[in-house]
Amino acid sequence: MDDARIRDARILVVDDLELNIKLLENLLAEAGYRRVFSTTDSRQVAQLYRELSPDLVILDLHMPHRNGFQVMEDLREIEHDSYIPVLVLTGLPDHATRLRALEAGARDFLSKPFEHVEALTRIRNMIEVRLLHNEVREQNRILEEKVRQRTQQLRETQLEIVRRLGRAAEYRDNVTGMHVIRMSHYCAELARAIGWDDEACEMLLHASPMHDIGKIGIPDRILLKEGKLTPEEWEVMKSHATIGAELLSGSTSPLMHMAMEIALSHHEKWDGSGYPKGLKGEQIPIVGRIVALCDVFDALTTERPYKRAWSVEEVIAEIDRQSGRHFDPNLVEAFKSILPKILQIRERYTEKAATTAAVARHTGGHQRLVPDEKHHLPPYFQPQG
Incomplete structure (x- = not known):
């Protein structure tokens, strides 16, 4: 290893006798070490270690206030997952003392009185080990950071694909595609209201936009x-639930598994009258129950070419009527308790600007009636033909 790097190492000398410190400081200075620090007060070692991050601590064992063993306990708390570079000074070379010191974290020993050449050799060897350890730790940190960045990039790519899949299905019969954005945020807020943690809520936020991916397979x-x-x-229209589940099945990703559950179950009803399996009550996955409620709320409060937007009061009254029939009663109550947050989301992701841009893009600037999700709503909400 480069001598300059070794001579530039930070060394902390800890001994209650000023004479011993001066002796080591002079020895190290003559050998070319430029950054040597010292203290006679063992109570200061932990703070000095944090401030200096020394590459070597030369530590006396027998000191007032805190002995060397207690100091090494302090250092282990600081370097709990790393290498502690301690060279013990001792006038007691007995086996029991050495063994106890090794168990406390010492890496090598220097017996008093020490021979200069031996002392400098042991000091150099320990500094080399410490610097090599630091190199490996830094390389591992860089590698972990690269892995973290790569993992984040992959996750962002996956989420982008997920979002585009959800929007692709929605664009087939929705002018703006903002429905899935609002609905997914409603779902995350409702999940949080019933006690889900942040990670689970975020997964639902990203999985719920794929609830209607099966519409890709509907003529x-x-x-x-x-x-x-x-x-x-x-009957063909209802098959979008199973088509969506089939499209999303087979993945080991928890996100895709949740999306598959949602696609399959978000048209099931609490009373068992839904589709495709006619599940009842808590047989319906909780994610399907959450999406069912949030999906209908957004569909009814949004204006479409074939219908006016229902007022929030009208929608809540209808959801109340469908509590225990279409919707999980507990989710209905939780949804009403967070209604102010739901309305904030609705305002944030408004249809107006997105609709104007989308209509111009799809119709060359002329309004076109689009059936939208009218066939997707429960029968009691559908327009009469």
């Missing part, structure tokens, strides 16, 4: 039909 003649669907067409 345009049915999905975009402006009139009322025939019973046969309605």
Whole structure:
């Protein structure tokens, strides 16, 4: 290793006798060490260690206030997951003392009175080990940071794909695609209101936009039909739940598994009258119950070419009526308790600007009636054809 690096190492000498400190300082100075610090008060060692981050601590064992063993306990708390560079000074070379010192964290010993060449050799060896340890730790830190950045990039890429999948399905029958953005934020807030932690809420935020991904597999003649669907067409329309689940199945990702559960279950109803499986009550996954409520709230409070926007009061009254029938009663109460937050989200992600841009893009500046999610709403909300 480069001598200059070794001579530039930070050394902290701890001994209650000023004479011993002076002797070591002179020895180290003659050997070319430029950064030597010292103290006769063992109570100051922990603070000095934090401030200096020394590459070597030359430590006497027998001192007033805090002996060397207690000082090493202090250093272990500071360097709990790293190498503690302690060279013990001792006039007691017995086996028991050495063993106790090693167990406390000492890496080597220097017996008093020490021979100069031996002392300098042991000091140099320990500094080399410490500097190599620091190099490895820094390389590991850099590697971990690169892995973290790469993992974050992969996660952002995955989330971008997820968002685009959700928007792709929504754009087939929604002018703006803002519905999935609002609805997903509603879902995250509702989950938080019932006690979910931040990580689970964030996963739901990203998984819920894929609830209607199965609409990609519904023929345009049915999905975009402006009139009322025939019973046969309605059966095809309902199949978007199973199509979506199939599209999202088979992944080991917890996010994709949650999205698959949502796609399959968000049209189930509390009383068992929903589809595709007719699940009832708590048989329905909680994520499906959350999305069902938030999805309908946003659909009804949003104006579309085929219907006016219901007032918030009208929607809440209808949700109350459907509590225990369509919706989980506990979720209904939790939703009403966070209604101010829901309305803030609704205001933040308004349709107006997005609709203007989207209509111009899709129709060349001329308004076009789009059936939107009218076939996606529960039958009691659907327009009459």
